[in-house]
Amino acid sequence: MATDWKDYQEEAASFFRSLGLEATTDKTIKGVRTEHDIDVLVTSHHAGFDVTWIVECKYWKKPVSKLHVLALREIVADSGVDRGILLSESGFQSGAIEAANLTNVQVTSLAELSLSASNDIISMRLREIYDRVGICKDRYWDISKADRKAHGLRPELGESGYSGATTIELCNEILTRAFRGIFPFTIDNLTNSFPSEFDSLKLVLNTLEPMISELEDKLEVCEQSIKDT
Structure with a gap:
């Protein structure tokens, strides 16, 4: 005190x-x-x-x-x-x-802020992730289909594997539902690595942060490889 x-x-x-x-x-x-x-x-x-x-x-x-x-x-x-x-x-x-x-x-007051700030911070972080997803979308579609395949950003037609486009679509769907503020909500087509039901902004943040970070890393590797060729 x-x-x-x-x-x-x-x-x-x-x-x-x-x-x-x-x-x-x-x-x-x-x-x-x-x-x-x-x-x-x-x-x-x-x-x-x-x-x-x-x-x-x-x-x-x-x-x-x-x-x-x-x-x-x-x-x-x-x-x-x-x-x-x-x-x-x-x-x-x-x-x-x-x-x-x-x-x-x-x-x-500092006492009141301690109760509300956590959600404020999480909301701020989610707005940042929303912007990051938009930037990743532009970067992804600026890369040719052949380069996306060659660098693991999309699978061959008919095959399973990592898809940057699916990740972007999934992130946007989760964010859209989260910004409505109605919890819990369910998202289909998630792998076993992620929850299918979201009951809080914190869970949304903890799910999306590694997803978008992985996509950013893959895009960086691909873009650097293209520059070096």
């Missing part, structure tokens, strides 16, 4: 690190108009997709006002980060909550 603002700031940074994110305290970032001193800068880097959050820590005895939410919104807009998070264990005035609604600024 934090005893002062500095402890609260470090506690917040430690929490984000526990989720596998990078968190730096007392960071200065450059915006379009000016520089901003940030309590905690949270970043995520996965397969070339970067996400950045600004976290402001208010270790106060009274609720945070609307003015502080508006100030954070300005910093988020000026710096171009993905999200701003305003942390306070003493609550927020009604105007502050209204000012944050339907924006990319979230007002919450």
